[in-house]
Amino acid sequence: MTMNRKHVLAGSACIALMGVLLFAAMAWASNAGTDAVAQAGSEMVKAGAQLGADTGVAWWVWPLVLLFFCFVLGIIAVLAGVGGGVLYVPLVSGFFPFHLDFVRGAGLMVALAGALAAGPGLLKRNFASLRLALPVALIASSCAIVGAFLGMALPTNVVQLFLGITIMGIAILLLCSKNSAHPVVNKQDALGLALGMNGAYNDPSTGELVQWKTHRTLPGLLMFIIIGIMAGMFGLGAGWANVPVLNLMMGAPLKVAVGTSKFLLSITDTSAAWVYLNKGCVIPLMAIPSIIGLMLGSFVGVRLLAKAKPTFIRYMVIGVLLFAGGKALLKGLGI
Numbered sequence: 001m002t003m004n005r006k007h008v009l010a011g012s013a014c015i016a017l018m019g020v021l022l023f024a025a026m027a028w029a030s031n032a033g034t035d036a037v038a039q040a041g042s043e044m045v046k047a048g049a050q051l052g053a054d055t056g057v058a059w060w061v062w063p064l065v066l067l068f069f070c071f072v073l074g075i076i077a078v079l080a081g082v083g084g085g086v087l088y089v090p091l092v093s094g095f096f097p098f099h100l101d102f103v104r105g106a107g108l109m110v111a112l113a114g115a116l117a118a119g120p121g122l123l124k125r126n127f128a129s130l131r132l133a134l135p136v137a138l139i140a141s142s143c144a145i146v147g148a149f150l151g152m153a154l155p156t157n158v159v160q161l162f163l164g165i166t167i168m169g170i171a172i173l174l175l176c177s178k179n180s181a182h183p184v185v186n187k188q189d190a191l192g193l194a195l196g197m198n199g200a201y202n203d204p205s206t207g208e209l210v211q212w213k214t215h216r217t218l219p220g221l222l223m224f225i226i227i228g229i230m231a232g233m234f235g236l237g238a239g240w241a242n243v244p245v246l247n248l249m250m251g252a253p254l255k256v257a258v259g260t261s262k263f264l265l266s267i268t269d270t271s272a273a274w275v276y277l278n279k280g281c282v283i284p285l286m287a288i289p290s291i292i293g294l295m296l297g298s299f300v301g302v303r304l305l306a307k308a309k310p311t312f313i314r315y316m317v318i319g320v321l322l323f324a325g326g327k328a329l330l331k332g333l334g335i
Contacts, residue, residue, distance in 0.1 A: 059285075062097075063285050063286070063289040064289070065096075066092070066290055067292060068293065069092075069293065070088070070290045070293030071294070071300075073088060073091070073293070074293060074294040074295065074296065074297020074298040074299075074300070075300050076320075077297070085107045085110055085111035085235065085269075086170060086236050086240045087317070087324075088103075088107045088110050088290065088294070089234060089235050090321065090327075090328050091324050092106075092107075092290075093163070093328065094327040100160060100163075101152065101156070101279070102286055103286075104151065104234060104235030105235065105277070105281035105286075105287070106283070106287045107234075108269045108272055108273045108276060109269075109273060109282060109287045109290070109291060110290050110291055111235075111265050111269050112265065112269040112270060113294075114262075114265070114294065114295070114298065115262055115269065122260075122262055123263065125259075126201035126202070127255050127256060127259030127260075128259035128262065129199050131195065131197055131198070132214070132246070132252060132256070135195050135221065136224050136242075136260075136264060137268060139221055139228060140224045140225075140227055140228035140231070140264065140267075140268045141267050141270070142228065143225050143226075143227075143228025143229045144231050144269070144272040145275060146228075146229055146232065147229035148232035148233065148272040149275060150233055151232065151233035151235075152275065152276075152281075157331075159233070159234070160332035161328075161332030161333060162332075163325075163332070164326065164327070164330070165329065166236075167321055167324055167325030168321070168322060169325075170241075170321060171318045173240070173241075173244065174240070174321070182210065182212075182254075183248070183253065185212070185213050185215045186215075187215065188213040188214060189214075189216065189217050189218075192217035192250075197213065197217060197250075198212060198214065199256070200212070201253075212251075212253050214250045214251050214252060215250065215251050216249055216250055217250060219249060223249065227242065228268060231268055231269070232272035242265075243257045243258055243261045
């Protein structure tokens with residue numbers, strides 16, 4: 001058995017374990033949190049009835065609109081190279097009449113679905129490194145649970161305010177960051193060496209074997225405390241922050257940083273999602289159209305990727321994020 005196959009089997013086992021944990025969390029939520037789920041569902045029904053009365057729109061129209069909206073969002077996310085969650089939460093909370101808690105719960109499920117779909121393929125090509133991902137996942141997933149509880153405890157307008165600030169910060173980060181395909185790491189630090197954070201992969205674009213190792217491992221791991229809390233609090237996923245830290249701070253090649261970041265979401269988002277499940281904040285009428293629309297849009301986006309001009313798409317996404325962040329900021333301020 002080759003090392004590549006070992007990685008694939010280990011990665012598949014991790015994904016299966018996360019799926020079992022998620023299923024167990026759902027079952028536990030249905031038993032231990034029955035009152036909370038029932039109350040949240042009752043409030044959702046009342047809100048939907050009130051929304052229909054106010055707008056004169058049938059309840060089934062909103063899932064269809066959300067399906068189409070997420071289809072377009074999936075295309076843009078692939079072309080821009082960002083995760084669906086970072087676009088989903090600010091845009092849906094800003095332009096749809098849904099409570100922020102339900103949007104954050106659906107946003108985590110959207111990010112989780114994409115990560116689970118991409119994980120095995122990334123591991124098979126060695127673009128995702130288990131040795132790099134597991135220590136990071138332990139920190140980020142633990143902090144994501146803390147962030148989820150914190151986000152549920154804070155008032156909605158406060159979370160909306162912080163969401164607006166975060167989204168605008170992400171837009172500025174995307175505008176200023178310049179990823180490096182192969183960062184120069186002259187010497188691996190002691191912690192990275194002890195954790196085995198190194199590896200190799202075949203680059204299909206050049207046909208060469210790329211050897212890599214990390215440095216500044218401790219500051220990088222500490223950064224994932226903040227990233228995990230923010231991922232759980234806002235339901236954004238964390239690909240927008242994982243990649244710069246893994247690539248620019250810790251020195252992982254860009255393809256390894258992107259692949260490992262995508263694999264990390266399948267663990268981090270699972271940890272945060274059970275909190276929202278337990279609180280009754282994952283509504284099938286929102287989550288299912290969102291996931292289907294985003295995944296169908298992703299398939300189309302992959303086909304359009306070769307023809308699209310990435311610079312234009314990148315600046316368009318930055319503009320959309322600034323607008324959505326500003327709208328969330330104003331909504332949090334009650335303006």
